[in-house]
Amino acid sequence: MYASRIDLSADIRETSVARLQARLFDALDLEAQLKQAHWNVKGRDFFQLHELFDAIHGEIEAFVDTLAERVTALGGVADGRVSATATGTGLPTYPLDARAGEAHLRAVAAALVAFGAAVRANIDDATRAGDADTADVFTELSRETDKQLWFVEAHLQAD
Numbered sequence: 001m002y003a004s005r006i007d008l009s010a011d012i013r014e015t016s017v018a019r020l021q022a023r024l025f026d027a028l029d030l031e032a033q034l035k036q037a038h039w040n041v042k043g044r045d046f047f048q049l050h051e052l053f054d055a056i057h058g059e060i061e062a063f064v065d066t067l068a069e070r071v072t073a074l075g076g077v078a079d080g081r082v083s084a085t086a087t088g089t090g091l092p093t094y095p096l097d098a099r100a101g102e103a104h105l106r107a108v109a110a111a112l113v114a115f116g117a118a119v120r121a122n123i124d125d126a127t128r129a130g131d132a133d134t135a136d137v138f139t140e141l142s143r144e145t146d147k148q149l150w151f152v153e154a155h156l157q158a159d
């Protein structure tokens with residue numbers, strides 16, 4: 001941790017950095033999972049799902065930057081290394097054998113739900129710790145994750 005003039009104690013900053021870093025690993029994994037879906041989806045709905053997954057990837061890319069830059073704003077070192085992400089992520093592993101649209105939609109939904117649940121829990125954690133701004137970051141990401149999950153689940157809710 002770097003020294004900082006920010007008016008939050010080193011304890012609060014360290015706690016928030018650990019939570020933000022955990023979600024940064026998840027978000028980096030999530031970002032890669034959305035490309036996995038974007039590249040490999042097959043079937044009648046190929047084109048619109050190919051586009052949808054790329055659009056969600058774009059949203060997650062913004063999450064990654066927001067999380068990493070909150071880490072550095074608090075005096076931490078943002079760890080975006082692929083090797084660290086591989087062990088640090090809490091998301092389920094993306095199925096390599098997913099083929100049709102529905103399999104990809106279910107895999108992406110599972111990843112979004114896992115990310116959304118973790119980030120939602122972090123809202124209260126950060127609030128209780130006395131870091132309202134980090135709680136606000138988590139709130140923004142949580143709300144946007146719910147929206148992206150809606151776009152995915154709408155394809156699975158017709159029946």
Ligand SMILES: [Fe+2]
Pocket residue numbers: 038054
């Ligand atoms: Fe592409």
